[in-house]
Amino acid sequence: MAIERTFSIIKPDAVAKNNIGAIYNRFETAGLKIIASKMVHLSKEQAEGFYAEHSERPFFGALVSFMTSGPIMVQALEGENAVLAHRDILGATNPADAAPGTIRADFAESIDENAAHGSDSVASAEREVAYFFSTEELCPRTR
Ligand code: UDP
Numbered sequence: 427m428a429i430e431r432t433f434s435i436i437k438p439d440a441v442a443k444n445n446i447g448a449i450y451n452r453f454e455t456a457g458l459k460i461i462a463s464k465m466v467h468l469s470k471e472q473a474e475g476f477y478a479e480h481s482e483r484p485f486f487g488a489l490v491s492f493m494t495s496g497p498i499m500v501q502a503l504e505g506e507n508a509v510l511a512h513r514d515i516l517g518a519t520n521p522a523d524a525a526p527g528t529i530r531a532d533f534a535e536s537i538d539e540n541a542a543h544g545s546d547s548v549a550s551a552e553r554e555v556a557y558f559f560s561t562e563e564l565c566p567r568t569r
Pocket residue numbers: 485489518519537538539540543544546
């Protein structure tokens with residue numbers, strides 16, 4: 427199995443509801459190791475840059491507004507097949523479609539306030555981890 431890194435955000439809705447620890451517990455139970463973590467309050471420019479691939483979508487303005495509405499937690503996670511393993515425990519984008527027991531099924535209210543983000547590929551994960559963390563901030567734990 428390949429050891430991969432992926433990127434996670436606990437979004438403003440879940441931070442506001444004090445669900446940081448509960449969601450971290452899901453990562454650790456799934457065998458994903460947190461190798462970097464911090465709380466940030468995104469500027470409009472940071473949120474627009476992070477979600478640039480969605481800039482033409484109708485929900486882009488609302489997404490940027492939501493993601494800048496309060497602090498978020500950003501994490502780099504490491505583990506076996508981390509990208510897919512993390513997407514599995516995250517659940518579908520719309521919590522109404524998310525499998526029971528997933529993070530979005532248990533902690534999200536709606537498709538636009540859906541509790542957490544997870545990279546969708548190894549390439550996205552590399553870009554997203556680097557968007558928030560310098561190499562010096564990453565503490566690999568799989569050696
Ligand atoms: N989103 C939204 N409305 C939609 C689709 C997406 O507000 O109709 C938001 C939602 O927060 C989602 C993010 O845009 O998590 C990125 O969308 P994507 O399709 O990449 O879903 P994800 O990879 O987050 O499951």
